[in-house]
Amino acid sequence: MALDQQSNWDIMMADNLAKVQLDYGKSKGINKDVDVHIPASSPHRGEDGTSSNTWTTEPIYLPDEVVLQILEYLARGPDSQYSLAAVCRLSHQWYSAAVPYLYRYPDLYGSNFDKFCKSICPSINLHVRKSPLSKLVKVLDMSRLVHQGSKSVTARLLGRTKDSLEEFRAPQASFAVNCLPALAKCHKLRSLDLSLVSESPPLPELFRTVSHLESLHSFRLPRSSGFGVHHNGTAIAWPPNLEDLALSGGIDAHFLHGVVGFPQTLRSINIEHCPLAKGYAVSHLLRVAVQPLQNLVYVRIAHLPRLSAHAMDDILFLLPQIKKLSISVDYITPAMFDEGHFSHFREPLIAGVDNSHHPPYGNPLKHEHLHTLELTNSGHPNVEDKISPIDIMIALDECTLPRLRVVRVTKSLHWHSNSTSADAEALSEALQEGSKRDWENREGVFADMDREEYEKADWAKMAGVWSF
Structure with a gap:
């Protein structure tokens, strides 16, 4: 202008x-x-x-x-x-x-929640008064509410907004089984986050509710959910187009030992806040249920208190198809990249299953796809020095991770301290050199870009060591 x-x-x-x-x-x-x-x-x-x-x-x-x-x-x-x-x-x-902009994503908190409810639900009787504002709500985020409202109010809000609702984050205390009938009618729902729910509804009923939501792409289970001994996992029906799944809660060995299969549409899976899950059961789940997912790109594992200090050392070779891994250092050691540790992976992991399309089985020291490695901390003491920049530098030098370009590290691991800052800087330079080669040869993340994206891409900004 x-x-x-x-x-x-x-x-x-x-x-x-x-x-x-x-x-x-x-x-x-x-x-x-x-x-x-x-x-x-x-x-x-x-x-x-x-x-x-x-x-x-x-x-x-x-x-x-x-x-x-x-x-x-x-x-x-x-x-x-x-x-x-x-x-x-x-x-x-x-x-x-x-x-429409004001009600599309209402910012709900304690003092304004009652006024919002009166605007959306002016009457308990659905057929007496209908508010035209209810059809404008696309994102209903009730995660900041604790004691406000009630289970019946949450059910009414879902019932009034069902025609337009695309994302729903449930409150801690006021979501229960009486909300499921209204939830089942939210056919435009793309994201359902129940992670904060303190009292989970029965899981069979919850799965029956979401199994008919064809637009649902992201689903986070409640941390209070429980898969008991008598739960029949084979009856679980997932949403047909689910891409992002977060498992949490009382998931025990009966659930993890091959009872549950996941949809092939999954691209991301998050396993965290499972106090009953043991290391061998999680490994078995990854091997039997997660490994066959050919579209899987991202895996996150954290806050599993019963896992040992080396329980997840096999994860890169259990999941050769992933491009991004976020894992707590509480469960891994430098053996994650060690040749002797993976000698048993020279044979197929599952008897009778053809794993020839998975590169690591031909060469167990090479993960062809991993682009981003994120190291977190689940709060166990004395884990700050379990994985150092030198360990990843060695993996790069030995071509164990030929496509690795981004390493994200939580600040609590102290990679920015005086003793390791130089090593972290050297690792960052090595990652940027690899990204520069990809950019020049149009490989890796640059291979799938169209011409306009490629010209705007900056290889220097797409690689290195980042803290968060």
């Missing part, structure tokens, strides 16, 4: 603001001589600089396209709820345009 056009735009906006301020003052009975801030360019300021209530020009009308662009910008801001609510008070045009 040219400078003179921008100046004209500022004057126009200032004129509109002055008109709104004057009209507001009249509606409140404020004396017309009260000094209201009006820019010098406004026609409402006299030659002596005093304000005047004479409006000589028509209010400026903004096309809907311009209004929508402004609202798109406001909706991305940190205080979008306050900004959108203020904009709704400007005029009928702004109200009509801003209300």
Whole structure:
């Protein structure tokens, strides 16, 4: 936009603001001589600089396209709820345009939850009063609520928003089995997060509910869920298009020992906060149920208190297809990259299963696909020095991880300390050198980019050691 056009735009906006301020003052009975801030360019300021209530020009009308662009910008801001609510008070045009943005992702917390419920559910009787605002809600995030509301209120909110709801994060205390019938009708639901639920509904009923949600791509089980001895895992029916799954809760050996199979559509799996899961059972689950998932890209394992200090040393060779691994150092050692430790992987892991398409079985020292390695800390004492930058440097030198380009490390592992900062810097340079080769040869992550993406790509920013 040219400078003179921008100046004209500022004057126009200032004129509109002055008109709104004057009209507001009249509606409140404020004396017309009260000094209201009006820019010098406004026609409402006299030659002596005093304000005047004479409006000589028509209010400026903004096309809907311009209004929508402004609202798109406001909706991305940190205080979008306050900004959108203020904009709704400007005029009928702004109200009509801003209300869908205001209710699309309501920011819910303790003090405003009751008001939101009254807007969405003005009556307990569904057929008495319906609120048109309920169809505007696309993301219902109740994760910040603890004692507010009740189980019946949550069920009513799901029932009123079922036609448009795309994401739902359940509250800690007010989600129960009576919410499942309404949840089953949320056919547009893409993400369901029940991780905070303190009292999990019966899992067979929960799985029957979500199994019919064809749009559901992300599903996080409650940390309070329990798979008991009598649970028939073969009856579990997953959503047909599920891509992201988070397992948590009381998952025991009866669940993990091959009882449950996962859908082939899975691209990401997260196993954490399972206090009953033991190392041999998790390894068996990875070998039998997770390894056959050919579309799997990302795996995360953390907060499993019954795993030993080396329980997950085999994970890279159990899952040769993954490109990103996030794992707690509590469960791994440098043997993760050691040749002698993996001599038993020269034979197929599962009898009768053809594993020839998995590169690591031909050469157990080479993981062809891993691009990002994330090291976390689950809180066990004295684990800070279990994996060092030198261990990963050796793996790079021996071509164990030929595609590794990004290493993310939690700050609690102290890789930034004086004793290891130089090693971390050397590892970062080695990773960036590999990314530079990929960029020059158009390999790795650059191979799948179209020409425009490739020209905008910066290999230096896509590799290295990062702390979080």
